[in-house]
Amino acid sequence: MSDNHKFNYHEYYDRPRDHEYVYPVPEQYAGDPPMSVWMSKVGGGTVGERYTGAWAYSVTFRGERLHGDDITSNTPATHEEMVRTLCSFLGAAGESVSMRDRSSEHWDEYTGKEREFLATWYERFQLASLDGEEFGHDE
Numbered sequence: 001m002s003d004n005h006k007f008n009y010h011e012y013y014d015r016p017r018d019h020e021y022v023y024p025v026p027e028q029y030a031g032d033p034p035m036s037v038w039m040s041k042v043g044g045g046t047v048g049e050r051y052t053g054a055w056a057y058s059v060t061f062r063g064e065r066l067h068g069d070d071i072t073s074n075t076p077a078t079h080e081e082m083v084r085t086l087c088s089f090l091g092a093a094g095e096s097v098s099m100r101d102r103s104s105e106h107w108d109e110y111t112g113k114e115r116e117f118l119a120t121w122y123e124r125f126q127l128a129s130l131d132g133e134e135f136g137h138d139e
Contacts, residue, residue, distance in 0.1 A: 019058060021047050021079035025087070028124040035061045035124070037086060039079045042069055050076035057086055061121075066090075066114060088129035094122025 019038035042054040052074055058067040071086055093106040098119035110118065118125075 019056070020045060021083070023080070023083045023128070025124060025128050028127055032124065033062055035059065035121070037083050037128075039083050039086070041079070045079070047079050050078055052076055055082045055086075057082075059086075059090070061117065064113075064117070066117070084129045087125045090118060091122045091126035091129055094118030094120075094125060098122060 019040040021039045023037045023039070025035040025037060036059070038058040038060065040056045041051045042056050045051050053072060054069050055071050055073065056067070056069040057071065058065050071082065071089070073082060073085070077085070093109070094117075096106045097110065097115045106118075107115070
């Protein structure tokens with residue numbers, strides 16, 4: 001995990017299930033492996049309420065985890081809206097690193113394993129960012 005995405009995690013967020021909200025990322029193609037995005041308002045929040053400030057997240061996939069607290073909202077947002085924001089960013093970052101060269105503005109932000117993950121699944125994140133239906137549930 002790169003330092004940019006390795007949040008100086010409060011102990012509370014050490015396990016994905018400790019987050020306030022989870023969104024199972026839909027399959028893009030039949031048989032895609034399960035992937036989940038876990039989201040919490042740093043400092044605590046209630047699912048369905050709107051908050052500004054820092055958010056903590058974990059993306060879990062095949063036993064691996066990409067996590068951080070490097071997303072913020074200046075406009076009040078719900079947990080669901082921040083999941084879509086994160087998916088939009090990860091989709092864009094993944095598309096950028098999928099070019100497989102250092103010219104990507106996101107290249108140095110991720111380890112080789114993280115770049116491979118984002119490059120492989122960026123379209124799935126892009127689709128999740130557009131999901132207008134009610135999704136996810138609180139844990």
